[in-house]
Amino acid sequence: MAKVLAERLGEQESKMEKALLEIEYLKSLNSIGLIFPVYGWGLPLAVEQWIDRLPSLPVGFAAQQALYVYSVLTCGDDIGRTDALLRQRLAAKGWPLQAVFSVQMRNTYVCLPGFDTDQPDLVETKEKVLQERLKAIAACIDRRQDSTKADVTPGSFPWLKTYVLRPLFNSWLTNDRHFHVDTKQCIGCGRCERLCPLHNIRLTKENAPEWMGHCTHCLACYHVCPKHAIRYGLFTKGKGQVRINF
Ligand SMILES: Cc1cc2nc3c(=O)[nH]c(=O)nc-3n(C[C@H](O)[C@H](O)[C@@H](O)COP(=O)(O)O)c2cc1C
Ligand code: SF4
Ligand code: SF4
Missing domain, CATH: 3.30.70.20 (Alpha-Beta Plaits)
Incomplete structure (x- = not known):
């Protein structure tokens, strides 16, 4: 996903674990995309830890650099309020987040009753929709647009999923x-x-x-x-x- 988008946008792809961004390096960038899967209606633990290791941006830095930060969240079904969690975590470091998009991909979650991999016809449908969606997302990013509510799929009861079920999911099952x-x-x-x-x-x-x-x-x-x-x-x-x- 990150590779495909980077190619479309003419940007450079970098694995998160290798991209601990230094302030000096940030001065050479004007857009940064964070692309990762949604786990338990929130950020994967490794992504939370990565964000916590980012440098705090000095006040006014993002505006001065005209830094455009966007995120593409991949999910099997829906993201709950992952976008809000991400925005809040980045804001704590002084980072902006102008756009968040979610895209549905094949489901990999199988560890609870009722959750299984997708049937082949659903995989095919998701793949077709994904190609069109990526074109639209790339166009928004290219224009450095802010996202709207319609750019993410919160699903039903998003608040309950992210703020009530997620902590339980993390303490019982994310290990x-x-x-x-x-x-x-x-x-x-x-x-x-x-x-x-x-x-x-x-x-x-x-x-x-x-x-x-x-x-x-x-x-x-x-x-x-x-x-x-x-x-x-x-x-x-x-x-x-x-x-x-x-
Ligand atoms: C531990 C775990 C939790 C997941 N939680 C969600 C979820 O809350 N909502 C959702 O739509 N998909 C969820 N998924 C499915 C993935 O987000 C989806 O299949 C895809 O983004 C996986 O990408 P990956 O192969 O890069 O991990 C979860 C997958 C895993 C492994
Ligand atoms: S070593 Fe790991 S991947 Fe290989 S067969 Fe055993 S469990 Fe499976
Ligand atoms: S042990 Fe398995 S589930 Fe856990 S991080 Fe490694 S590959 Fe992923």
Whole structure:
């Protein structure tokens, strides 16, 4: 997603973990896009931590630089009030946020009853809509427009989801305590270990994954396993996987 948008806009793509922005570097930029998935109707833990490490902008800096900050939030269904959480977190650092867009993509969340990967026809529909939506978003960004309420999909009961359900979701489910591996299925290929963005998995002497307690719950390990051997408690029984190019 970030790559596609960067290409359309003629901008440079950078992974969040590598882009801890220094004030001096910011002086050379006039627009910054933050592109990340919505987890539990809010920001992924790793994104919250990244924002907290950003430099605080001096008063007047953003206006002086005419800095345009936008965000594209990817989701399976809806974002609740993630846009408000993001705006508030950036504002605490003196950062502006002129535009927030949400886009629906394939759903990766499978760890609760009733949540599963999308059926192929839904994936296809989402993909078609996405292409058109990206064109419209790129045009707005190109014109450095402010977004409107219509640019995000809060879904039903957004306040309840973000401010009541999200804290419960985070304290019970945003961790790796419930991950385990079906050792009869696991072939010890190490794909889960290599793909984990937080290096939170290591292979034991028996070549099975072991989780080390600092997880952002992206589920990349679950989806990338070629043997579908990774489980999250009992909730992933019979659930699908999305294809990950790796
Ligand atoms: C832990 C987790 C929580 C999620 N929470 C939401 C959510 O609150 N709303 C939503 O529409 N999609 C949710 N999703 C789905 C993803 O946002 C969506 O499939 C997509 O943005 C994933 O992108 P990624 O492959 O870059 O992680 C969640 C996915 C995960 C793994
Ligand atoms: S790959 Fe697995 S262990 Fe690593 S952060 Fe994502 S969910 Fe957690
Ligand atoms: S990706 Fe699957 S098969 Fe490979 S080591 Fe991890 S759990 Fe085992």
